[in-house]
Amino acid sequence: MAYFIQVLIDAVALGSLYALVALAIGLVFGVMKLINFAQADYLTVGAYSLVIPTAAATPSMMFGGLPWALMIFCVVLSVTVLALITERVAFRPLRNTDPTTLLISSFAVSYFLQSLIIMFHGGRPKSVSIGAALTRPIDIFGLRVGGVQFLTMTVALLLLIVLVLFLKRTSIGIQLRAAAEDFSMARLLGVAANRVIAIAFAISGILGGVISLLFVIQTGTLDIRMGIMPTVYAFFATVIGGIGSLPGAVLGGYIVGILSVFLQAYLPEEMRPFRDAGVFTIVILILLVRPQGLIVTSAAKERV
Amino acid sequence: MAKSPKQKLQAKNVHVVFGGIKALTGVTLTLNAGDILGLIGPNGAGKTTLVNVLSGFQKPKPGTIELDGRDVSDLSPRKMAQAGIGRSFQAARLFRKLTVLENLTVAGLGIGLSRKAATSQARDILDWIGYRHGHDRQCDSLPYSDERRISIARALALQPSFTLLDEPASGMNEQECELLMETITGIPKNFGCGVMLIEHNMQVIMGVCHRIHVLDGGRSLAEGSPEEVRNDPNVLRAYLGDRASQKNAVI
Amino acid sequence: MRIFERLFPVLALVVPLAGVVWTIDQFGSAGVERVSTEALIRLVFAIGLYIFAGNSGIVSFGHMTFCAIAAYATAWQTCCAMLKPITMSGLPAFIRDNTFPLLPAALTSIGLAGVVAFTSGLILMRLSSLSASISTLALMFILNVIYSNWTTVTMGSSTIVGLPVYVTIWIALGCAALVIVIAYLYQVSRWGLMLRATREDEVAAQASGTSLYWSRLIAFTLSGFVAGLAGVLFAHFMGTVSIANFFLNHTFLIVAMLVIGGMQSLAGAVVGVTFISVVIELFRRAEVGFSVGSMQMSIPAGSQELILAGIMLLILIFRKAGIMGGKELRWPWSVRDDGTVAGVGQVRLARSANCHR
Numbered sequence: 001m002a003y004f005i006q007v008l009i010d011a012v013a014l015g016s017l018y019a020l021v022a023l024a025i026g027l028v029f030g031v032m033k034l035i036n037f038a039q040a041d042y043l044t045v046g047a048y049s050l051v052i053p054t055a056a057a058t059p060s061m062m063f064g065g066l067p068w069a070l071m072i073f074c075v076v077l078s079v080t081v082l083a084l085i086t087e088r089v090a091f092r093p094l095r096n097t098d099p100t101t102l103l104i105s106s107f108a109v110s111y112f113l114q115s116l117i118i119m120f121h122g123g124r125p126k127s128v129s130i131g132a133a134l135t136r137p138i139d140i141f142g143l144r145v146g147g148v149q150f151l152t153m154t155v156a157l158l159l160l161i162v163l164v165l166f167l168k169r170t171s172i173g174i175q176l177r178a179a180a181e182d183f184s185m186a187r188l189l190g191v192a193a194n195r196v197i198a199i200a201f202a203i204s205g206i207l208g209g210v211i212s213l214l215f216v217i218q219t220g221t222l223d224i225r226m227g228i229m230p231t232v233y234a235f236f237a238t239v240i241g242g243i244g245s246l247p248g249a250v251l252g253g254y255i256v257g258i259l260s261v262f263l264q265a266y267l268p269e270e271m272r273p274f275r276d277a278g279v280f281t282i283v284i285l286i287l288l289v290r291p292q293g294l295i296v297t298s299a300a301k302e303r304v
Numbered sequence: 305m306a307k308s309p310k311q312k313l314q315a316k317n318v319h320v321v322f323g324g325i326k327a328l329t330g331v332t333l334t335l336n337a338g339d340i341l342g343l344i345g346p347n348g349a350g351k352t353t354l355v356n357v358l359s360g361f362q363k364p365k366p367g368t369i370e371l372d373g374r375d376v377s378d379l380s381p382r383k384m385a386q387a388g389i390g391r392s393f394q395a396a397r398l399f400r401k402l403t404v405l406e407n408l409t410v411a412g413l414g415i416g417l418s419r420k421a422a423t424s425q426a427r428d429i430l431d432w433i434g435y436r437h438g439h440d441r442q443c444d445s446l447p448y449s450d451e452r453r454i455s456i457a458r459a460l461a462l463q464p465s466f467t468l469l470d471e472p473a474s475g476m477n478e479q480e481c482e483l484l485m486e487t488i489t490g491i492p493k494n495f496g497c498g499v500m501l502i503e504h505n506m507q508v509i510m511g512v513c514h515r516i517h518v519l520d521g522g523r524s525l526a527e528g529s530p531e532e533v534r535n536d537p538n539v540l541r542a543y544l545g546d547r548a549s550q551k552n553a554v555i
Numbered sequence: 556m557r558i559f560e561r562l563f564p565v566l567a568l569v570v571p572l573a574g575v576v577w578t579i580d581q582f583g584s585a586g587v588e589r590v591s592t593e594a595l596i597r598l599v600f601a602i603g604l605y606i607f608a609g610n611s612g613i614v615s616f617g618h619m620t621f622c623a624i625a626a627y628a629t630a631w632q633t634c635c636a637m638l639k640p641i642t643m644s645g646l647p648a649f650i651r652d653n654t655f656p657l658l659p660a661a662l663t664s665i666g667l668a669g670v671v672a673f674t675s676g677l678i679l680m681r682l683s684s685l686s687a688s689i690s691t692l693a694l695m696f697i698l699n700v701i702y703s704n705w706t707t708v709t710m711g712s713s714t715i716v717g718l719p720v721y722v723t724i725w726i727a728l729g730c731a732a733l734v735i736v737i738a739y740l741y742q743v744s745r746w747g748l749m750l751r752a753t754r755e756d757e758v759a760a761q762a763s764g765t766s767l768y769w770s771r772l773i774a775f776t777l778s779g780f781v782a783g784l785a786g787v788l789f790a791h792f793m794g795t796v797s798i799a800n801f802f803l804n805h806t807f808l809i810v811a812m813l814v815i816g817g818m819q820s821l822a823g824a825v826v827g828v829t830f831i832s833v834v835i836e837l838f839r840r841a842e843v844g845f846s847v848g849s850m851q852m853s854i855p856a857g858s859q860e861l862i863l864a865g866i867m868l869l870i871l872i873f874r875k876a877g878i879m880g881g882k883e884l885r886w887p888w889s890v891r892d893d894g895t896v897a898g899v900g901q902v903r904l905a906r907s908a909n910c911h912r
Contacts, residue, residue, distance in 0.1 A: 035689065093872045099685050100614055101875060104814055107616075108867040111807050115860035228803070232692060239686050273704035280693040280700075284678055287690065291682050359762060385764040393762075399755035401819065401881060402748075410752040413745045414764020422745075440891045462764060 003265075005143060011261035012254075013149050016156030017211060019253025021230050022237035023163060024204035026249035030180025031193075031200045033099045035235065037106040038086055041113035042205055043227030046079040046212030048121055050130065051222065055122035064130050071130070076209030083205030084198060086113075095197075114224060123224055131217040148218050155214060159207065160250070167246070172199060180246060229276075233260070236283045242293030251294060256283065309496055310372045310388050310465035311337050313358065318367035320353055320522075327353045328364075329522045335466055338492045340499045342513035342530075344506075346542075349519040351502045352394060355468045358500070359391045360384035371465075386415055388497075390464030392455040394471050400444040404430065404454055407443055411461035426461055432494060433457045433487055449480045456487065466498045467491060473505045481508055488512045510534070518542075560886045565739045567884040568825045569732045576728045588724050594832035595727035596788045598825065601809050602734045603781030605824040607774045608813065610747055612754035613684045616806055617691030620675075620698045621668040621779040623801035625786035627702065627709060628664035630796045633657060635717035642715075645707025657721060657791070665783040672779020673772070680771040684757075687771075695806070702798045714797040722792040730788060734781050738821050746773050754819075811867045817877025822884050827877065834866070835859055 028036045050064035063074040090109045134147045167173040179186040179196045233256050241248025263275045313335040320328040328350045335341050343351050356362035360381040369377045399407050405426050412422025433453055452472050459467050473481050489512050491499050503509050516533040518525040520542045579591050604618045632655040640651055679690050702709045741747045750770040753760040790796050816827020838859035
């Protein structure tokens with residue numbers, strides 16, 4: 001029972017993380033029909049901004065050496081700026097093209113950023129330790145929970161709540177949701193396109209920054225590909241949630257996160273390395289039953 | 305020309321609701337082979353929705369579509385096309401990177417013709433509709449009125465028993481309208497099929513239709529000969545509203 | 556003459572390729588020959604991807620899956636008879652204990668790739684085009700996870716070495732020419748035409764009696780076979796097979812080549828692969844270093860990837876249809892009825908005058 005609850009906490013933690021990334025991807029998709037592959041590199045860049053660019057395997061700290069509040073601020077700020085730059089330079093000129101072209105262009109942006117990181121940091125994984133104090137297990141009601149899991153869950157849930165409140169309560173948030181539902185209608189009603197798109201990218205940057213820190217605290221390593229898995233998972237979260245639906249993205253995020261943790265916990269030992277394959281297979285099977293995703297929006301259906 | 309021509313396409317008590325908005329409420333109509341039926345009504349009356357229902361793009365809920373008495377409500381758009389219902393689109397929707405000839409050939413292949421038969425049929429139809437040159441032209445560079453005509457021709461390439469034309473005259477000038485009317489009148493004669501015509505241009509509607517069905521707010525308002533509809537006070541009031549007095553002259 | 560005209564789009568691609576290959580064979584260094592062979596194999600793969608993505612308008616990020624499946628399948632059958640029972644003990648006995656002739660091994664491997672493409676296509680092609688695009692990515696991740704961890708059969712993330720190396724530049728050329736012909740015959744076939752119609756307008760294609768599902772599935776399967784051929788060629792060109800080679804980097808490279816050349820035509824695929832292969836080779840050499848006068852110069856490592864991504868973005872922004880703009884090479888003197896014939900206007904005017912009452 002105790003094991004189950006620990007697994008459950010893990011599942012909620014990871015699910016919340018994926019839900020956040022999925023929400024970032026869903027927001028950007030909503031406002032410009034772009035499935036942003038470069039979200040992976042927002043995460044990676046955030047993590048690498050902790051250290052000074054060298055080829056060394058244990059590099060000295062850059063932002064990672066700052067007091068924690070300042071560190072978070074600097075990392076989040078630099079990722080947000082990066083997200084806004086990619087929007088301005090690469091995606092804005094393509095704004096009215098078809099989703100497939102946009103997807104390919106984000107693939108190119110992602111590759112560009114990845115190559116840039118390799119150029120400055122080298123391609124080998126690095127070890128970096130921040131927040132070592134947080135990794136100690138803590139007791140909650142007699143349960144020993146990994147400090148990192150607890151942190152991840154708290155931060156992710158908190159961010160999710162803040163983001164949902166932002167989307168539901170503030171006028172900008174409502175504009176953003178309106179734009180995600182029906183962009184051309186929202187524009188007719190006076191929503192400024194450049195602004196909502198910039199805000200969507202800024203949010204995906206902020207989330208990217210925070211999530212990258214959570215990942216680094218968890219793993220203690222930097223890797224060129226560290227952003228890819230969470231982003232690809234988030235892609236599928238948005239797809240099975242119903243492409244274009246924000247609640248769907250969150251729901252999908254929790255589904256893939258929970259699936260992933262439960263498979264890891266309950267698969268027989270020798271099958272565990274195949275966990276990701278299992279999750280993807282289940283995702284595809286869900287799509288087989290509901291090709292449009294769990295929550296079907298008008299955006300997903302082409303008008304005749 | 306059609307392989308097994310159908311005689312009657314019926315919509316029975318068709319309802320469609322979009323997110324709480326009633327697009328169609330209890331619409332019933334019959335389209336007979338050889339007939340030209342006009343479907344008119346103000347914007348938002350549900351005309352295009354009805355065409356979508358009749359061509360399988362929208363499922364009636366509740367309601368049935370019957371083809372010679374057989375319930376075809378659940379057929380996919382593709383099966384509807386193969387069963388003998390061809391349609392054109394308000395926005396033409398040509399295959400833009402394909403040539404004019406290929407656009408029609410695709411429809412021929414869609415009903416199972418061989419490549420050769422589909423191509424020669426495509427040429428025949430283009431000739432018939434008066435598009436004798438430019439068969440190899442890519443469809444992204446066509447004048448507006450040609451797009452419309454080819455959209456009709458492509459629907460005919462399905463060898464349909466019934467052809468549904470969604471505002472084929474919009475954006476056409478006087479002369480092009482005249483030509484179009486001639487074409488539409490010729491469809492039942494040459495292809496043996498029934499035509500349903502959505503159109504805002506009253507001149508075209510009154511000029512070619514044998515009967516007219518009027519929709520308003522998703523309901524059937526009236527049906528009858530052009531003469532009857534023209535003189536139906538309900539139609540004038542609902543459809544033309546305040547402008548009735550001005551437009552009356554045109555009709 | 557008409558036959559020549561109809562085959563011109565193919566000949567215009569194959570003949571220059573053959574000319575280049577002959578020149579390299581006669582005068583090129585071993586290094587150039589090697590690079591060119593690799594480029595030709597990439598071309599085979601790119602055309603495989605084109606068959607599906609170019610005609611359907613759905614980009615697949617997962618075709619490396621089929622490449623990997625065929626490469627591993629041929630490795631299982633042909634490599635290292637002595638080591639196999641130890642390094643790949645999990646293989647079925649008849650494969651583990653036997654070494655198969657090269658050609659049957661190649662054919663069965665390609666067949667396996669095609670079968671996997673068909674089976675996965677049965678599911679993926681039901682999805683909307685954007686979801687299908689993303690789900691092809693899932694396919695590649697699934698395969699990558701399985702093959703990286705199925706240690707007793709695939710040697711996990713280690714490299715299988717000792718495959719017979721038989722792919723010369725001429726074999727690569729022959730295969731490239733073959734798949735160019737296959738791709739061309741497919742795209743002018745009824746199924747190719749119907750698929751291109753779905754690419755242009757899904758709704759109108761359905762209203763014209765076309766099945767999105769079957770037209771896509773056929774192309775997906777065929778492209779799976781061709782990708783499988785590329786996989787076999789890769790394996791027997793390198794002599795080694797490693798799962799790391801069949802992942803995102805290579806996928807990006809090929810997608811970039813297709814996009815830059817122009818995704819929507821066969822000529823675009825060929826031009827893209829050729830052009831980018833040359834660019835990459837130039838930058839690779841520049842990264843190694845070159846001398847200007849007495850000075851030794853080089854550009855930073857990793858610039859070629861940056862340049863490639865940069866070119867791709869520029870093409871997407873300024874010339875979305877790629878270098879070839881979605882056009883095939885056509886016999887310049889062929890008779891095409893593009894409506895520019897004098898007198899068309901008059902005919903129409905005359906008709907409308909008649910009916911103007």
